[in-house]
Amino acid sequence: MLRSTVGQEIAELVEQEARVLLERVGIHSPPVDAFRVANELGLTIQIDPMLKTRGYSRKRWELGTIVVGSKNPGKSERKQFTIAHEIGEVSLRGKVEEAVLEEASNLMAVNLLLPREWFCRDAKASDFDLLELKMIYSTVSHEVISSRMLEFRLMIITIFDNGKLYRRKSSYPFPVRTSYPLERQCLMDVTASGKKIFLSDEKIRVTGWPIFWQDWKRVILGTEFDEWEVSSRQ
Numbered sequence: 001m002l003r004s005t006v007g008q009e010i011a012e013l014v015e016q017e018a019r020v021l022l023e024r025v026g027i028h029s030p031p032v033d034a035f036r037v038a039n040e041l042g043l044t045i046q047i048d049p050m051l052k053t054r055g056y057s058r059k060r061w062e063l064g065t066i067v068v069g070s071k072n073p074g075k076s077e078r079k080q081f082t083i084a085h086e087i088g089e090v091s092l093r094g095k096v097e098e099a100v101l102e103e104a105s106n107l108m109a110v111n112l113l114l115p116r117e118w119f120c121r122d123a124k125a126s127d128f129d130l131l132e133l134k135m136i137y138s139t140v141s142h143e144v145i146s147s148r149m150l151e152f153r154l155m156i157i158t159i160f161d162n163g164k165l166y167r168r169k170s171s172y173p174f175p176v177r178t179s180y181p182l183e184r185q186c187l188m189d190v191t192a193s194g195k196k197i198f199l200s201d202e203k204i205r206v207t208g209w210p211i212f213w214q215d216w217k218r219v220i221l222g223t224e225f226d227e228w229e230v231s232s233r234q
């Protein structure tokens with residue numbers, strides 16, 4: 001439902017390919033370390049401080065080299081994603097059309113780092129708690145984890161950086177408002193307290209998670225409508 005440009009067929013192929021790769025390198029539980037996957041597959045990773053883009057891969061499967069930039073050295077989650085993406089490019093080249101290779105490689109990164117079956121199980125077990133999932137899938141950013149959550153539950157995920165809207169995505173099959181009063185309240189409460197906050201009224205439930213780093217305050221909200229609300233609007 002959230003797969004915009006690549007079709008269902010490619011999405012399934014990518015998922016299957018990710019399963020095979022993880023099996024092949026003997027990773028059977030999270031977290032998935034993309035460096036380890038690359039190494040087990042015989043891919044060499046070079047860190048190039050001069051590289052302007054995030055990364056690229058040099059073709060040939062067995063002799064492949066992945067080059068990643070060293071920008072944001074503290075952001076190891078970004079490097080993990082970049083490497084997982086490049087593994088995608090190497091393994092999907094020739095299997096999907098060149099025109100969708102980039103998009104399919106992003107999908108591959110998500111499926112390598114947050115494999116469908118594991119993630120679905122853990123998301124349900126944690127009742128879709130972003131912070132709990134982040135502890136399990138420690139190599140993946142809160143942003144990518146929260147986006148993956150939308151594939152397994154009807155909800156809205158909204159990300160604010162220092163109080164400003166950064167991204168809002170919904171998995172509901174109907175249009176949602178740009179914001180709800182309870183969401184604004186939750187954003188304020190999380191920003192002020194630095195704690196996870198849960199608010200609900202008769203219509204919606206909002207959970208807010210703080211992702212604060214030094215003086216950077218990111219808040220992610222998960223919003224759900226009550227059952228009757230969903231059924232009455234479908």
Ligand SMILES: [Zn+2]
Nearest residue numbers: 085089102105
């Ligand atoms: Zn790429």
